[in-house]
Amino acid sequence: MRSMVTVMRGARRAALVLTVLTLAACAARPPAPVVEDAPDAFEAHRALVQRLDPWSLTGRLALDADGQQWHTNVRWRQSGEAFDIRLFGPFGRDAGHVQGDEHGAMLRSSDGERFAADDVDRLVADVLGWRLPVSGMRYWVTGLPAPGTPYRPQYDDAGRLARLEQSGWTVEFQRYRNSPAPALPDRLDLTYDDIRLRVLVDQWNVTP
Secondary structure, eight states: OHHHHHHHHHHHHHHHHHHHHHHHHHHTSOOOOOOSOHHHHHHHHHHHHHTOOSEEEEEEEEEEETTEEEEEEEEEEEETTEEEEEEEOGGGOEEEEEEEETTEEEEEETTSOEEEESOHHHHHHHHHSSOOOHHHHHHHTTTOOOTTSOEEEEEOTTSSEEEEEETTEEEEEEEEEOSSSSOEEEEEEEEETTEEEEEEEEEEEEOO
């Protein structure tokens, strides 16, 4: 009986510690200030984000398409027009590599096959069989619309994108990380017909 009491007390202490850590984590991310003119605030925010070059992120992707589910870790590096996207499976196993620039793209599959095309979106669609907006995601993951294409925005109280409709995709910006400044998304949901892609960013590295 005494050992059971000890275990129960230990469990209560562990639960209390977990609660305190959770509250501390929530307190570490204060809400962004409310702005009066969201579109004007967004233009100022856009100017700051556009200066971030190069940037990189590490995170996770969860894809649900045609009844199939796919999860992977991702490391994305962007420098000007050049991108380098590495996908990793369980235990850091190489799951694929996409790289390129404005002149074209190359995709290497997990089994070492290589494919190339002038357009990265077409390349991914031809190889994987799914339409994934790699060219648009370069901008969407930073909380911006892709240039040169019409879009419909909705803003949050801080003048950042809360929802974006562009190129047939709907992007829901679920959460922003205020540090490092400017605020960048760390959770996005993308949908296109029956395709759903969730992006979770664990770490941003930016150069102003």
